Amino acid sequence: MKKEEIIALLVERTNMRKKDVKELLNAFEEIVLEGVxxxxxxxxxxxxxxxxxxxxxxxxxxxxxxxxxQIPATVVPKFVPGKKFKEAVK
Structure with missing residues (x-):
């Protein structure tokens, strides 16, 4: 799934404008990146x-x-799936 497809689905499900959904999604990405x-x-x-x-x-x-x-020490991002997510994928 591409980002544009996610935006289209969010527009459809929330009745928000495409521009607003894009801004919201971009802000969310920034928040996640900064937090991690x-x-x-x-x-x-x-x-x-x-x-x-x-x-x-x-x-x-x-x-x-x-x-x-010798592989040097490093810092990497990690996603840990939740219980409901794991069950949905099974």
Whole structure:
């Protein structure tokens, strides 16, 4: 599903103007990005939540050569699905 399809569905279900829905969705994206960046857990109701996760440094290997390489520590975003979301997907 593309962003434009989501916007069209929201327009249909809320009777809001397309312009207003776009602004709302863009603002929502910014709020989620800022919250996760600040290290906050950002809930999305029954869908789940986004959070920031720190991955420690580890040793990996190059699949072509088999050579061991050091993978540095990093911070990544993570989505944790909620119980209702998991059940709906089953």
């Amino acid at each position: 960046k600040e290290g906050k857990k950002v809930p999305l109701g029954a869908l789940g939540y986004f959070k920031k996760v720190e991955r420690s440094a580890r040793t990996g290997h190059n699949p072509k050569t088999g050579e061991k390489i």
